[in-house]
Amino acid sequence: MLPVALPSERERDGALLRVRFTTLAAWTVGCPLGGFLFCVAWALLFHFADATATHCRVPNYLPSLSAAIGAATPERYVWRLCIALQSAPRLLVAAAYWRHYRAFPSPHRLYPRLCRATLGLGLGENLGLLLLTYVSSAENHAFHQHAFRLFIVSALGHMFLTCLLWGMTKKYAITPEEHKSYKWKWWLFIFNLVTFLVAVCFYYRHNWYCEAGVYTVFAFLEYLVVLSNMAFHMTAWWDFGNKELVICSPPEGKHF
Numbered sequence: 001m002l003p004v005a006l007p008s009e010r011e012r013d014g015a016l017l018r019v020r021f022t023t024l025a026a027w028t029v030g031c032p033l034g035g036f037l038f039c040v041a042w043a044l045l046f047h048f049a050d051a052t053a054t055h056c057r058v059p060n061y062l063p064s065l066s067a068a069i070g071a072a073t074p075e076r077y078v079w080r081l082c083i084a085l086q087s088a089p090r091l092l093v094a095a096a097y098w099r100h101y102r103a104f105p106s107p108h109r110l111y112p113r114l115c116r117a118t119l120g121l122g123l124g125e126n127l128g129l130l131l132l133t134y135v136s137s138a139e140n141h142a143f144h145q146h147a148f149r150l151f152i153v154s155a156l157g158h159m160f161l162t163c164l165l166w167g168m169t170k171k172y173a174i175t176p177e178e179h180k181s182y183k184w185k186w187w188l189f190i191f192n193l194v195t196f197l198v199a200v201c202f203y204y205r206h207n208w209y210c211e212a213g214v215y216t217v218f219a220f221l222e223y224l225v226v227l228s229n230m231a232f233h234m235t236a237w238w239d240f241g242n243k244e245l246v247i248c249s250p251p252e253g254k255h256f
Helices: 021-046 065-070 075-102 111-134 141-168 176-209 214-234
Strands: 002-005 015-020 243-248
Touching (some): 015 021, 021 065, 021 075, 065 214, 075 243, 111 141, 141 214, 176 214
Antiparallel strands (some): 002 243
């Protein structure tokens, strides 16, 4: 499966499956986004008391992400289904970015290592998301915490290295979409990092002082971290807007 420019009708012969990259990008972001919105809304409407309960029993008005996606049904199963549906396409997106980076040589001596590190962090982010999805905090709190750490460290590292790589290859970017993508990648990474750090502060403040409403602020900031991460991945819409993923049958007379 390779990202290629849109072919002519004559070149379409032999293609078994053809998917526009914009469709793939929308799918990989739309599945978790739809699951996230459903789970939060359902928890607020039907499981409000349980989803917003805190260990110190102070008023709270929003469920944390863990409470929304893993504490009750049907939220747990909807979220797991959405993450399962987007996990394999995200591997294809990671492979497409790998080929994209390797197609633009950079004189920087660390460039090849950064390409490999970015790919590894992208895979780690996907793995961490799968683990924290399928092992909820209610089932195994310690394991869920480790999975979350893997996810957030990989996600932040992946976003940062992606911005660095696009900066190293920016002189090859000539389209307005590529320039727009590079700018938004930096803004979304900075927003995601700052929001995450502030969310951590509110999380520990809640645990230390048990003030009313503090956990609500933490939950809201947690939502922003998730949504900005999704938006970062959605920049693939600009990066590969004129590309397709193609599965082709071997040419006649050739077998692999």
